[in-house]
Amino acid sequence: MKKLEKDFYLDEVTAVARKLVGCFLVRQTEGGRIIGRINEVEAYDGRLDKACHAYGHKRTKRNEPLFQKGGLAHVYLIYGRYYCLNVVTGNAGEPAAVLIRGAEILEGRELAAGNRYRQSWAELTDRQMKHLADGPGKLCLAMAVDKSFDFEPLDGRRLYVCREIGRFTRSVAGLKAHRRIGIEYAEEARDFLWRFTG
């Protein structure tokens, strides 16, 4: 296991987004380790992207982490119910981040199932397994990521990202680009192909 180096995040946000697909998000909880293979992300860039919360360098209390140097987590509450996990990228003062939209839970399934459904893994239906962490809010529930991770470096003890861990190594068969989800208001930016899966 080798946590991603700091430089990994100091790149164009779309480049970081592509590189993150196939990497492993690791959540070390008190009960054990949860590993998720990142399979869906979206890039947001405050300099030119009307879908970004920091569009036009609009700086508020909530989006402050976006203005920090890359390598931090940014977690915010959406629709009063769910958390979304972002990976801050680029240099300080250049607001940009990658939203982690989905992951396949490879280790710690028992924990993840409990976090999200309050059931053990064996009790889950096929449908529940399939949708365990296939959305930004679901991922945060399954991996127990909440507001307390806002501003936290992504090479920490309880949350980090790596290319390889244990028997798992990054491998991406076919990286695809798509339009982003839930940003119909963002005018021309809604057509940016800044969502990546693989």
Add this chain to the structure above:
DNA sequence: CGTGCGATCGTG
């Protein structure tokens, strides 16, 4: 201080 969202999700 009051008002209206929103990078979502589950159900119908």
Add this chain to the structure above:
DNA sequence: ACGATCGCACGA
């Protein structure tokens, strides 16, 4: 297709 639900940005 729709409602839940609430922190926060913004205007008065």
